[in-house]
Every structure is written in C-alpha cells, then in structure tokens.
Amino acid sequence: MGFTSIVLLTVVAAAINRVAASDRRKLSTARELAEAVQRAVLPEPPPRVGGAAVAARYQAASREAAVGGDFYAIHHTPYGLRILIGDVRGKGLDAVRTVNGLLGAFQAASTHLRDLREVVGRLEERAEGLGADDGGAMSESFATAVVAELDDGLDVLRVANRGHPAPLLVSGGRVRTLAPGAASLPLGLATVGDFGVPVDAYRMPPGATLVLYTDGVTEARDRNGTFYDPVPRLSRPTPPGPDGVLDAIREDLQRHTGGSLRDDVALLAVSRPPPEAPGTAAGEGVVPERLG
Secondary structure (H helix, E strand, O other): OOHHHHHHHHHHHHHHHHHHHHHHHHHHHHHHHHHHHHHHHOOOOOOEEOOEEEEEEEEOOOOOOOOOOEEEEEEEEOOEEEEEEEEEOOOOHHHHHHHHHHHHHHHHHHHHOOOHHHHHHHHHHHHHHHHEOOOOOEOOOOEEEEEEEEOOOOOEEEEEEEOOOOOEEEEOOEEEEOOOOOOOOOEOOHHHOOOOOOOEEEEOOOOOEEEEEOHHHHOOEOOOOOEOOHHHHHOOOOOOHHHHHHHHHHHHHHHHHOOOOOOOEEEEEEEOOOOOOOOOOOOOOOOOOEEO
16 A cells, blocks of 8 residues: 555544544533433432432433433322323423423322322323324324322332333342233323223332332343343342432443443332331331232
C-alpha cells in the first residue's frame, strides 16, 4: 500500500472517530435529558408512606435517547396504601402524555374509590380515552400495569395484574412470585374482549418487602442472550429495607448485562416494618400466604 493511501486511511479513520465521539456525546446528552424528563414525571416517593418504607429506582436504556413509558406511584388513601407500576407501549411524547394521564387518574381514583376493582376500571377508562385519536378511532396504545393495595395494618395485600410482570414478595430469605390467578389484558384493550378485574389477595408478613418492576428488568440479557431473573439474587441475603433490596437488584442487573440495558428499568419496593419483639428476625420462616 502506498504512502498516499496510508495517509488517506489515517485521515478517514480520524474523521470517523471524531464523528463517533460526537454521536456518543450527543446520545449521552439526549439520554440524560430523557432521564431528567422521566424523573420530572416520576418524582421520588417519600421514604415512608402510610407506615411502610418505600424506595424507587429508574434507569434509562443504554441504547436509547427517548423518554420511556415506565411509571409508578404510591399513595396513602382512606382505603389503605394504593400502589401502581406500569409500562406504556412506545416511547416519546405520546408515552409521556399517556403516563401523565394514567398517573392523574390513579391518584384521583385511589383517593375516592373504595374497591380496588373500581380503581382499575377507572384506569381502563382513562387508557381507552388516551388511546383514541382526534377522530375517535382507537390507536395501538396500551399499558401493562400492576395495581395493588395494602390495608391500613399492612397485613393484607391485594393485587390486580393487567398483563404486567408479576411482583415478588420477599420474606425471611424466601421469594414468592405473585403470579395472577387469572390472566387479564393490558389497560386500554378492554374493547378487545369482555373480562372482569381479577384481584388476588395475600398475607404480607412483618418485615416482608413487595418488589414491583417493569419488563426492562426481566427482558435484560447477558452476552449469551440469557434473560435476567431477579429471584436468585433476592433469595440471598440483601441489605435491609427497600433501598437495600433495590440496590441489590440494580447491581446484579448491571453485572448480568455488562452495564448495557436495552430497555428502561423502573423498580418500586414497599416494606412492612419488622416485628418489634426482641430477638425476632424479620419475617423469619414465614411464607407469604395467598388468601381466598
């Protein structure tokens, strides 16, 4: 190869490197902006809500620069602690609009409606309204979601799952997947079929932690294409409290993916205080019980 060709290739390579570096900086800036918008839509919940300890985490995808559709909320209401986590199909401004609409509907319904099924029904109505375009036709927008509540004693947990990854209940070193007893379609798809709102009930032992997450967690892959499963990590000892539980998942998820997330990740954890009796381990030996 002639000297002129070597010089030409060197110049081209340098130019490509500059463009790539510029693109990486732009992507990093856009991703940071997307995370800032997402955090404005999803402010950090207070560390305690209705007597329960609470923690949340959100992380944007490594390869994306658009605002995602992951969302969560928790409110102390006259009917107990009401909890929501979900994921809107798609990204960008349309996803933000849908997230805002669902969060607003959830706050109003949680405060004024006694039955959890009615809360889910109100979210369904809002999702259908948000999914209609200006001409009244339905778009392809929908949202998977888990809507849950804890009674005032934080003893009974009720869960309505609308096509979303099943929550986990961590207690005494054991992890239970709260798979729904009956499948339900995501929010916004009620017109596809006629179905009710199945609600499953469980005992939540003292010291137990409810872990909710979006599919960015379970669809994360390692270099061999293996999906991530949070259950093995949560079956081992974790730092106490919801913050410790979520940090353990995030660190394990980073190791699994090598720090490269393909989708946004949202996590929410709610912990019942441990028993006050001296010498009693939190939730020791207790298996969460399905009621009814």
